[in-house]
Amino acid sequence: xxxxxxxxxxxxxxxxxxxxxxxxxxxxxxxxxxxxxxxxxxxxxxxxxxxxxxxxxxxxxxxxxxxxxxxxxxxxxxxxxxxxxxxxxxxxxxxxxxxxxxxxxxxxxxxxxxxxxxxxxxxxxxxxxxxxxxxxxxxxxxxxxxxxxxxxxxxxxxxxxxxxxxxxxxxxxxxxxxxxxxxxxxxxxxxxxxxxxxxxxxxxxxxxxxxxxxxxxxxxxxxxxxxxxxxxxxxxxxxxxxxxxxxxxxxxxxxxxxxxxxxxxxxxxxxxxxxxxxxxxxxxxxxxxxxxxxxxxxxxxxxxxxxxxxxxxxxxxxxxxxxxxxxxxxxxxxxxxxxxxxxxxxxxxxxxxxxxxxxxxxxxxxxxxxxxxxxxxxxxxxxxxxxxxxxxxxxxxxxxxxxxxxxxxxxxxxxxxxxxxxxxxxxxxxxxxxxxxxxxxxxxxxxxxxxxxxxxxxxxxxxxxxxxxxxxxxxxxxxxxxxxxxxxxxxxxxxxxxxxxxxxxxxxxxxxxxxxxxxxxxxxxxxxxxxxxxxxxxxxxxxxxxxxxxxxxxxxxx
Amino acid sequence: xxxxxxxxxxxxxxxxxxxxxxxxxxxxxxxxxxxxxxxxxxxxxxxxxxxxxxxxxxxxxxxxxxxxxxxxxxxxxxxxxxxxxxxxxxxxxxxxxxxxxxxxxxxxxxxxxxxxxxxxxxxxxxxxxxxxxxxxxxxxxxxxxxxxxxxxxxxxxxxxxxxxxxxxxxxxxxxxxxxxxxxxxxxxxxxxxxxxxxxxxxxxxxxxxxxxxxxxxxxxxxxxxxxxxxxxxxxxxxxxxxxxxxxxxxx
Numbered sequence: 001x002x003x004x005x006x007x008x009x010x011x012x013x014x015x016x017x018x019x020x021x022x023x024x025x026x027x028x029x030x031x032x033x034x035x036x037x038x039x040x041x042x043x044x045x046x047x048x049x050x051x052x053x054x055x056x057x058x059x060x061x062x063x064x065x066x067x068x069x070x071x072x073x074x075x076x077x078x079x080x081x082x083x084x085x086x087x088x089x090x091x092x093x094x095x096x097x098x099x100x101x102x103x104x105x106x107x108x109x110x111x112x113x114x115x116x117x118x119x120x121x122x123x124x125x126x127x128x129x130x131x132x133x134x135x136x137x138x139x140x141x142x143x144x145x146x147x148x149x150x151x152x153x154x155x156x157x158x159x160x161x162x163x164x165x166x167x168x169x170x171x172x173x174x175x176x177x178x179x180x181x182x183x184x185x186x187x188x189x190x191x192x193x194x195x196x197x198x199x200x201x202x203x204x205x206x207x208x209x210x211x212x213x214x215x216x217x218x219x220x221x222x223x224x225x226x227x228x229x230x231x232x233x234x235x236x237x238x239x240x241x242x243x244x245x246x247x248x249x250x251x252x253x254x255x256x257x258x259x260x261x262x263x264x265x266x267x268x269x270x271x272x273x274x275x276x277x278x279x280x281x282x283x284x285x286x287x288x289x290x291x292x293x294x295x296x297x298x299x300x301x302x303x304x305x306x307x308x309x310x311x312x313x314x315x316x317x318x319x320x321x322x323x324x325x326x327x328x329x330x331x332x333x334x335x336x337x338x339x340x341x342x343x344x345x346x347x348x349x350x351x352x353x354x355x356x357x358x359x360x361x362x363x364x365x366x367x368x369x370x371x372x373x374x375x376x377x378x379x380x381x382x383x384x385x386x387x388x389x390x391x392x393x394x395x396x397x398x399x400x401x402x403x404x405x406x407x408x409x410x411x412x413x414x415x416x417x418x419x420x421x422x423x424x425x426x427x428x429x430x431x432x433x434x435x436x437x438x439x440x441x442x443x444x445x446x447x448x449x450x451x452x453x454x455x456x457x458x459x460x461x462x463x464x465x466x467x468x469x470x471x472x473x474x475x476x477x478x479x480x481x482x483x484x485x486x487x488x489x490x491x492x493x494x495x496x497x498x499x500x501x502x503x504x505x506x507x508x509x510x511x512x513x514x515x516x517x518x519x520x521x522x523x524x525x526x527x528x529x530x531x532x533x534x535x536x537x538x539x540x541x542x543x544x545x546x547x548x549x550x551x552x553x554x555x556x557x558x
Numbered sequence: 559x560x561x562x563x564x565x566x567x568x569x570x571x572x573x574x575x576x577x578x579x580x581x582x583x584x585x586x587x588x589x590x591x592x593x594x595x596x597x598x599x600x601x602x603x604x605x606x607x608x609x610x611x612x613x614x615x616x617x618x619x620x621x622x623x624x625x626x627x628x629x630x631x632x633x634x635x636x637x638x639x640x641x642x643x644x645x646x647x648x649x650x651x652x653x654x655x656x657x658x659x660x661x662x663x664x665x666x667x668x669x670x671x672x673x674x675x676x677x678x679x680x681x682x683x684x685x686x687x688x689x690x691x692x693x694x695x696x697x698x699x700x701x702x703x704x705x706x707x708x709x710x711x712x713x714x715x716x717x718x719x720x721x722x723x724x725x726x727x728x729x730x731x732x733x734x735x736x737x738x739x740x741x742x743x744x745x746x747x748x749x750x751x752x753x754x755x756x757x758x759x760x761x762x763x764x765x766x767x768x769x770x771x772x773x774x775x776x777x778x779x780x781x782x783x784x785x786x787x788x789x790x791x792x793x794x795x796x797x798x799x800x801x802x803x804x805x806x807x808x809x
Contacts, residue, residue: 194594
């Protein structure tokens with residue numbers, strides 16, 4: 001750790017955007033659609049993910065509007081079912097799962113480990129096309145009438161009782177699943193085989209460790225949801241009977257298969273976000289992440305434990321008491337590595353030289369909200385309280401705290417943090433700080449009342465509710481409006497900054513990762529020559545020495 | 559330690575100078591490229607294991623629950639055909655392995671021959687499988703509207719199977735579950751056959767390319783990786799053969 005507590009950010013007045021970079025190397029729409037450059041694919045993903053986020057967000061807006069009043073008056077109850085189902089499907093499979101890995105992970109992993117590209121660049125492009133095919137199919141489903149099973153495709157509802165578009169939605173998720181499998185596979189191979197000389201496992205940035213753990217989950221868990229969707233489709237079309245009690249099948253088997261993916265899937269969603277947080281916290285505290293090894297292994301531990309807790313989604317579905325006991329215990333265990341991360345980030349702040357740029361504000365938002373989300377998860381992992389709280393708004397609030405308060409904050413932190421690297425320009429600092437604060441306030445207004453609603457017993461998935469719940473629902477809807485503004489602002493000023501933002505220079509934050517030691521935006525091949533890693537991760541003394549030498553060169557040349 | 563690393567970086571960049579034509583721009587050496595794609599293939603097979611794993615789980619659970627139905631259902635399968643198919647696939651795995659060896663030792667004719675044999679054996683497997691499927695269709699053992707429990711309610715109506723196993727009639731409650739057995743049978747063997755069909759398609763493509771001299775000029779990754787896939791599909795079959803055909807022989 002540097003003893004110098006005064007942070008000196010580089011003077012950007014002399015910075016220029018380099019003429020040759022990955023954005024200018026080739027032109028034309030085909031150079032984007034047929035690219036195999038991981039950075040361009042990341043941009044394709046960023047654009048499409050943002051698009052789907054706003055569709056899912058619009059649906060969330062409709063849900064909150066409907067819940068403004070106790071009666072179901074804005075839309076028919078059937079429509080409401082479809083709206084919350086499509087909100088879930090789009091947000092989970094087309095936003096949260098690919099959000100950080102497919103955009104930031106794609107862009108940064110090769111750069112962080114000192115490689116020219118991912119190991120399988122064409123497979124990487126294929127994953128984007130699969131993602132788009134799945135996404136467009138989901139939109140098509142929505143246009144022709146939607147689906148109302150909930151994003152969980154619960155049997156026997158999805159196989160026997162509804163006449164909505166289960167098959168096309170299932171196909172959309174199936175296809176998007178392969179996109180996720182290929183992304184994860186690509187990351188694992190890349191991290192194993194493409195590291196630059198000297199980049200040992202324990203010199204990898206924690207962002208890479210987190211993605212490695214998430215990728216393992218993508219590779220191992222996603223095929224299971226693929227086969228369960230195949231089974232749903234066959235059950236629905238030709239009645240194979242595996243989920244049909246009249247033929248001896250068991251709907252509960254579907255739950256097991258589905259949650260065997262979908263529980264690890266929440267770690268697929270959150271782990272990459274945790275990777276972002278590690279980078280941001282270290283950079284803006286100018287300190288090595290406290291307990292690097294512990295944070296690295298906690299990612300792996302979350303991935304491993306994550307595979308053995310799926311049945312906590314099924315406590316009231318008729319699994320045996322012993323199963324409840326075991327899965328409850330295992331669920332508590334996941335809290336340990338999550339807590340290790342939170343504590344270590346907090347210790348990283350201790351005696352650091354902290355500054356409050358936008359990514360750091362989002363990160364603080366993440367730490368607070370994720371902690372609340374995580375702790376309420378412990379309530380839900382305890383079977384006694386779970387039986388009271390499950391299927392109420394408590395659950396809704398819990399996973400929105402983790403996914404929106406946690407993951408989305410992390411995503412925004414990451415986008416702001418690496419925006420100068422991706423585009424070569426800075427985002428406007430003041431307004432983005434405002435956006436971060438607005439998001440935080442809006443988020444708490446929206447989702448905190450839902451914890452109270454849940455404890456009072458308001459069930460989820462209904463278009464109407466008893467009038468005594470109205471005040472808290474009005475709070476929640478009002479908060480959602482603020483939250484909407486908070487999410488719209490970044491889109492506006494980030495697009496603005498593409499043209500008018502200040503030129504960033506190579507390393508505006510004085511961060512230590514290899515990705516910051518090259519020009520921004522980077523060259524198509526990332527580095528002029530293959531980097532050699534001769535220092536530990538987050539070594540700020542090394543960076544300081546490096547900068548001093550550069551200064552010396554400039555003065556002696558001048 | 560850093561000295562070593564610098565040295566290895568030099569080694570990598572000197573390997574870069576040789577530049578075999580198939581080396582893609584983002585790899586430092588042909589070895590790294592082959593390593594990476596081999597590793598990717600193993601990971602892909604891991605996803606396949608998980609994919610089939612869902613089906614195997616369903617099979618094992620229902621077999622445990624409806625043991626008599628699954629035994630009676632299993633007795634309907636023709637072990638001779640199943641064993642023949644197992645031999646055919648093991649043989650095809652051998653010819654595939656020889657194909658990989660031919661590619662590595664740059665024998666173009668040998669490679670084309672081995673791939674063609676694998677191709678033919680693959681088709682033979684599907685042919686035998688379709689004979690078996692046809693038998694199931696004739697006996698109305700395909701799940702769905704036309705499904706018939708006759709063979710299980712009254713085993714003597716099915717003299718060939720009865721002669722071999724002397725099954726006792728199942729109660730109607732239990733006989734219903736034979737449909738689940740055949741659902742799983744068709745699902746698992748069908749999913750396996752789908753993998754075979756994809757494999758045979760790729761084999762056809764490879765034969766055409768191999769005749770033009772591909773794979774025998776040092777760049778054998780594709781053949782090796784396909785070989786892994788083929789062996790994997792073979793192994794899945796061996797499990798299916800054991801679980802569907804053999805396990806209930808003496809039950």
